[in-house]
Amino acid sequence: xxxxxxxxxxxxxxxxxxxxIGLLCRLTDNRRxxxxxxHAKLVTGDVHAMRRCLHPALADRELVPKSFWGDxxxxxxxxxxxxxxxxxxxxxxxxxxxYAWRSDLERVWPTVFPPAPAPAEQKIVxxxxxxxxxxxxxxxxxDWRLQSAGRIFQEATARGCTRTKRSFERALEKxxxxxx
Numbered sequence: 001x002x003x004x005x006x007x008x009x010x011x012x013x014x015x016x017x018x019x020x021i022g023l024l025c026r027l028t029d030n031r032r033x034x035x036x037x038x039h040a041k042l043v044t045g046d047v048h049a050m051r052r053c054l055h056p057a058l059a060d061r062e063l064v065p066k067s068f069w070g071d072x073x074x075x076x077x078x079x080x081x082x083x084x085x086x087x088x089x090x091x092x093x094x095x096x097x098x099y100a101w102r103s104d105l106e107r108v109w110p111t112v113f114p115p116a117p118a119p120a121e122q123k124i125v126x127x128x129x130x131x132x133x134x135x136x137x138x139x140x141x142x143d144w145r146l147q148s149a150g151r152i153f154q155e156a157t158a159r160g161c162t163r164t165k166r167s168f169e170r171a172l173e174k175x176x177x178x179x180x
Contacts, residue, residue: 007101009050009061009062009063010061013101013102013103014050014099014100014101014102015099015100015101015102015105016097016098016099017038017049017074017081017097017098017099017100018076018080018081020038020100020105021034021035021038021076021081022034023112023113024037024038024109024112026112027109027111027112031076031077031078032075032076032077034076035074035075035076035081036074038074038100039069039073039074041104041108042064042066042069042074042100043066043069043070044066045066046104046107046108047100047101047104047105047108048063048064048100048101048104049063049064049068049069049098049099049100049101050062050063050064050098050099050101051064051096051097051098051099052096052097052099053095053096054095054096054097055095058095064098071085071086072084072085073085081098083096083098102116127171131163131167131171132156132163132167132168132170132171132172133171133174133175135152135156135161135163135168136152136168136171136172136175137175139152139155139156139159140152144172144175145176147172149165149168149169149171149172150165150168152168152172153165153168156168
């Protein structure tokens, strides 16, 4: 099994071929020419494909081998994209939506498909001393996710805190947005 075959078929890097052709129109200004260019890369295996089936009795997702594209044509109009096979098989492809692998598209057409930016590293800032967030983390360093704002507010007030209950509610909501 190749590294490509190990890719999950439900990965968000699979892009609908209809949308890919729309983006390739930046280079050709024509959907049919964009489809022809993409088809050429599918035939050589420079771009990998997957298809999803609309018919409930058939497999939902499957990789499409490059040999498939030697026997099938890719064409696109403004409102739809077609995969046309040999005459006896034309009805079979109407139940499928085809997808292309984004990483391949980035490599083949880097000006049209720039690499996706790496997720920004979230900087976690320690709460200000005396703030409601500081009180929450001081009173419940390990189990604050299990506590209510009202309960933490009562405990903090008993220890001399002058913050409002609403400030504890807001601080607890903000803390819940942080990654674990």
